[in-house]
Structures are given as C-alpha cells and as structure tokens.
Amino acid sequence: MPQAPRQSVASPDAAPTHARYGAVAFTLALAAIAYLDRVCISTAAPAIKADLHLTDSQMGYVFSVFTFAYALVELPSGWLADRFGPRLMLTRIVLWWSAMTAVTGLAAGFVSLVAIRLLFGLGEAGCFPGIARVYARWIPGNAHGRGFGLAVMVGALGGAITQPLVVAILSVTSWRHTFPIFGMVGVLWSAAWFWWFRDDPHSHRGVNAAELAIIGSEPAKPHAPVPWRRLLGSRNVLALCVMYFGAIYGWYFYLTWLPTYLLKARGFDLKAVGWLAALPLLGIALGVFAGGWLSDMLSQRLGARIGRRLPGLIGLPLAAFAILGAVNTADSMTSALLFALAAGLAALAVSPAWAVCIDIGRLHTGVVTGTMNMFGNFGGALSPLVVGLCLDRWHSYHAPLVTVAGLYLVSAAAWLAIDSSRGLEG
Numbered sequence: 001m002p003q004a005p006r007q008s009v010a011s012p013d014a015a016p017t018h019a020r021y022g023a024v025a026f027t028l029a030l031a032a033i034a035y036l037d038r039v040c041i042s043t044a045a046p047a048i049k050a051d052l053h054l055t056d057s058q059m060g061y062v063f064s065v066f067t068f069a070y071a072l073v074e075l076p077s078g079w080l081a082d083r084f085g086p087r088l089m090l091t092r093i094v095l096w097w098s099a100m101t102a103v104t105g106l107a108a109g110f111v112s113l114v115a116i117r118l119l120f121g122l123g124e125a126g127c128f129p130g131i132a133r134v135y136a137r138w139i140p141g142n143a144h145g146r147g148f149g150l151a152v153m154v155g156a157l158g159g160a161i162t163q164p165l166v167v168a169i170l171s172v173t174s175w176r177h178t179f180p181i182f183g184m185v186g187v188l189w190s191a192a193w194f195w196w197f198r199d200d201p202h203s204h205r206g207v208n209a210a211e212l213a214i215i216g217s218e219p220a221k222p223h224a225p226v227p228w229r230r231l232l233g234s235r236n237v238l239a240l241c242v243m244y245f246g247a248i249y250g251w252y253f254y255l256t257w258l259p260t261y262l263l264k265a266r267g268f269d270l271k272a273v274g275w276l277a278a279l280p281l282l283g284i285a286l287g288v289f290a291g292g293w294l295s296d297m298l299s300q301r302l303g304a305r306i307g308r309r310l311p312g313l314i315g316l317p318l319a320a321f322a323i324l325g326a327v328n329t330a331d332s333m334t335s336a337l338l339f340a341l342a343a344g345l346a347a348l349a350v351s352p353a354w355a356v357c358i359d360i361g362r363l364h365t366g367v368v369t370g371t372m373n374m375f376g377n378f379g380g381a382l383s384p385l386v387v388g389l390c391l392d393r394w395h396s397y398h399a400p401l402v403t404v405a406g407l408y409l410v411s412a413a414a415w416l417a418i419d420s421s422r423g424l425e426g
Contacts, residue, residue, distance in 0.1 A: 016210035019201065023138045024147060026193055027131045030090065031151045032158030033186050034127055037101045038066075039159040039281070040182055041117075042256045043166040043274065044175040046263060048113070051175070058110050060388020063256040064381045065114050069121030071377030077126025078370020079226065082363070085199030086130040093130065094186045094193075096123030102183030105176035128354070129369040136358050136365040137217050138201055142296060144358045145308075149292020149351040153285040156347075159255070160281035167274035226367050230424050236360055237371055237424075239417035240353060243312065244376035246411030247349055250323070250404040252380035254280040254343050257387045257397075265397055266332040276336045280343035287315065287347025295352035304420035308356050312349030316412035319346035320405040327401045346408055349415070359420045368424070379407070 041048070042063070049059055081089045100120035107113035128151075135147045169178050198204040201212060202219045231237055259277040262268045268276060291311040299307030319342040326338035354369060361368030387400045 014208055014210050016214055017206055017208045019204055019206035019211065020138050020215060022206070023134055023197065023201075024150070026189075026197060027134055027151055028154040029189055030094065030127065030131065030193075031155030033094070033189055034097075034124070035155040035159035035281075036162045036185065037097060037182055039162040039255060040101070040166055040178065041104065043163050043259055043277065044170065044178060045256075045260060046270075047170060047175045048107075052107065052109055052113065054110055054113075055388075056391040057388040060257075060385045060391075062110075062113055062117055063252075063384035063388075066117040066121040066381075067252060067377050067384075068381035069118045070125045071121075071374045071381055073122055073125040074129065074374035074377060075367065075370040078129035078366035078368075078373075080366070081126055081130040081133045081370075082226075082366035086133045087194065087197050087199050089126060090130045091190050091194045093124060093127050094190045097127075098183045098186030098190070100124075100183075101186070102180040105179040126366075126370065128373055129366045132354060132358055132369040133366045134197075136362070137199065138215060140214060140216050141359075142300065145292035145294075145296040145299070145351050145355040146289075147292070148354040149289040152288040152347070152350055152354075156281045156285035156288065160278035160285065163259070163278040163281070164274040167270060224363050226364055227424055231364070231367065231371065234360075234424060235417055236356070236419060236422055237368065239414045240356060240368075240372045241375035243349065243411045243414035243418065244353055244372050245379035246407035246409075246414070247312075247316070247346055247353075247379075248376035249379035249383045249407045250319070250346055251284070251343070252383040253387065253401070253404055254284070254339065255380075256384040258339065261397055262332075262336060266335060268332065268336075279336060279340035283340040283342075283344030284347040284350075287344035288351045291315065291348035292351030292355065294348070295355055299420070304359060308352045308359070308420040309415045309418060311352050312415040313412055315345040315348030316408045316415075319343075320408035320412075323401055323405040323408065327398055346411075349411065356418060356420045360423045362423060364424060 045059060048054070054062070077089070097120060100116060100123060104113070104116050104120070107116055131151055132148070135144055139147050166178060169181070200219065201207045201215055201217060258280060259273050262273045262276050263270065294311050295308050297307070298310055301307065322338050322342035322345060326335045326342060329335050329338065353372065357369040357372055358365050383404070386403065387397065390396065390400045
C-alpha cells in the first residue's frame with residue numbers, strides 16, 4: 001500500500017536535505033552484496049568440483065540453474081516492486097538470498113547443490129528492478145543513467161574484491177565455511193534498510209520541500225494496472241530484451257567460467273587467478289559507470305533517442321573483437337587483459353539500458369526492467385551451460401567464446417531499434 005505523504009513543514013527557501021544520497025548509498029551496498037554472493041561460487045568452483053566429484057557439464061548446470069531461476073521470476077518480482085514497493089520487496093529478497101548463500105555450504109552432492117542454487121535464484125530475482133524502482137522515485141530523471149552506472153559499478157567492484165578474498169579464505173578453511181560468512185552480510189543490510197527507507201520520499205522524515213523539488217517526484221498514487229498489450233507489443237521492450245540477452249550472455253562467462261579458464265586453459269596458479277579473474281569485473285565497473293555518465297550527458301546534448309544508444313553502439317562491437325583476440329592470442333597475460341577490456345567495453349551498454357527502462361516505464365519501471373532483465377538472465381543461464389557442454393564434448397573454450405562475440409554484435413544491432421523518448425503510456 002502506498003504510504004500517506006508527509007506534509008513538509010520546511011520553508012521553500014530552506015536548504016535541501018540530502019536523504020536521496022542515503023537511498024542511493026543503500027542501493028550501492030545492496031549491489032555489492034549481490035555480486036559478492038554471486039561471484040563467491042565461481043571462485044570456489046574448482047574446490048567444489050573436486051570435493052563433490054562434479055564434471056564440467058554438471059558445474060555448468062550448477063551455474064545455469066541459478067540464473068535460469070532468477071530469470072524465470074524476474075518479471076513478477078518487478079511487478080511486486082511496483083505494487084508493494086521496494087522497501088518490503090528488497091528486504092524479502094536479501095533475507096532469502098542470504099539464507100541460501102549460507103546453506104550452499106551444506107551441499108552434499110550434485111542434486112542438493114542444484115536444488116540450493118535453484119532456490120537461490122528464485123529468491124534473488126527482483127533485486128535490480130527494485131533498485132530501479134527506488135531510483136524512479138528518489139533521484140532526478142537526468143541522473144538515472146549515472147545512478148545505475150554507480151550501482152552496477154559498485155556491484156562489479158564487490159565481485160572483484162570477492163575473487164581474491166575467497167582465495168584467501170580458501171587457503172585457511174574449507175569452501176563450506178566460506179558461504180555462511182558471506183550470508184551474514186545481507187542480514188545486516190536488510191535490518192538497516194527496513195528501518196531507514198520509505199518507498200515514497202514524501203513520507204521520509206529526512207526529506208524537506210527543497211529536496212522534493214530537486215527529486216521532482218509527485219506523491220505516490222494507487223498502483224495503476226500494467227498496460228500489458230502495450231508492453232508486449234512495444235518495439236522498445238522487444239529490442240531491449242534482445243540487446244540485454246546478448247550482453248548478459250557474455251557477462252556471465254566472466255562471473256562463472258573465467259576463473260577455471262585462466263586456471264586450466266591458460267596455466268595460471270590459483271593465487272594469480274584470484275587477481276586476474278577480478279580484472280573483467282573492474283572493467284565492468286568502469287564500463288557501467290562510463291556508460292551511464294555518457295548516456296546522461298549525450299541525452300542532454302543530442303536527445304534521449306540518440307544519447308542512450310551511442311555507448312552500446314560503440315562499445316559492443318569493440319568488445320566482440322576483443323573477445324576474438326583473447327581467444328586466439330598465444331600469450332596468456334594478453335588474453336586475460338583482453339577479457340578485461342571486452343568486459344568493460346560491453347558494459348558501456350548496461351547502464352543506458354536500465355535508464356531507458358525508467359524513461360519508458362515510469363509508473364511501471366519494475367515491470368519493464370523485470371522484463372528486460374528476465375531475458376538478459378536467460379542469456380546468462382545459457383552461457384555457462386554452453387561452456388560446460390562444449391568442454392565435455394570438445395575440450396575447448398573456442399566455440400563458446402565465439403558465440404559471446406557473435407551475440408555482442410547482435411546486441412549492438414538491437415540498439416538501433418531502441419528509442420528512449422517513446423514511453424509505454426505514449
């Protein structure tokens with residue numbers, strides 16, 4: 001239920017408060033925790049495989065089942081964020097995934113590990129649509145690209161820090177003890193979030209009239225019915241789904257198989273892998289921030305239609321060529337660096353895509369972002385499965401990585417059909 005707006009008693013001439021920065025800070029911490037829990041299993045994968053006697057294709061299923069489950073309920077989770085607000089929904093999501101992170105350490109074999117990852121994905125869905133809903137209500141429209149750039153950047157940095165951190169923990173204890181340690185972090189975040197946050201900035205005691213004027217959001221209204229016919233028939237939404245499918249297909253290689261690739265195919269030791277596997281996440285961090293900043297700046301100068309498109313139109317084709325270079329070079333260090341470059345270039349398209357969802361979705365931001373992210377994570381679910389099956393059949397990473405390059409080109413082409421100035425409501 002929408003909260004009743006609080007009548008501000010501050011003078012219109014009073015200096016604006018800064019509660020919106022607190023809301024953004026909470027979402028940044030949330031993004032970091034989300035990637036910490038996701039990346040933990042990829043770094044621990046060699047130890048898990050050895051302990052549970054899993055094949056490459058079985059490990060591919062373990063990676064994919066989380067992402068498939070996540071994608072499957074992303075749209076309804078986005079609708080729930082629109083309907084009931086991100087305060088309640090994000091609290092539920094983080095408590096669920098924290099419990100599943102901790103329980104991962106209890107897996108006894110392939111079946112139980114797949115079941116845990118399935119439940120993990122079902123519970124975590126809706127995290128980023130919930131963040132989008134926060135931004136739609138709490139930050140000005142001309143900062144949506146930068147807002148999501150910061151969120152995904154901090155998430156990627158959290159994942160990058162996780163790589164060497166997990167390696168360090170594994171050097172002193174079992175992988176089974178690592179997951180409960182990370183699970184506790186989300187519980188602390190949930191308690192602080194539910195106490196401080198309000199879905200409507202008009203209902204927050206720390207927001208005065210001057211800050212509400214900066215934010216530019218109206219008091220909350222009853223939830224409007226979703227225009228499903230317009231949503232399903234929207235060329236914008238279809239193009240966003242195609243674009244994000246290809247972009248996240250490549251993204252999940254870095255989150256899942258890259259540590260194993262560097263260890264087995266390129267001959268690095270585990271300590272070096274902990275740092276080198278973090279480089280693409282650092283590249284993603286820089287790419288999403290740069291893409292969000294560029295799309296906001298270019299939209300103000302060239303209009304939203306062109307400004308939101310350009311980062312993806314430039315970055316994705318260059319990322320495809322960097323992937324091909326990483327696969328075909330004989331030098332292992334050059335390969336690792338090219339993967340980092342490819343990740344950063346492809347990430348230029350990510351923040352503009354989420355900004356487009358807010359631009360065209362408005363009251364239905366959660367549903368639009370959930371739809372796009374659902375298809376993106378279907379791509380993410382397919383990616384590690386393709387790698388695992390190719391490794392078992394051909395013992396080569398070449399074929400699956402060529403598909404990453406090809407889908408980057410498809411994603412770039414999809415940007416030509418995306419027009420941020422055309423909203424669902426016309």
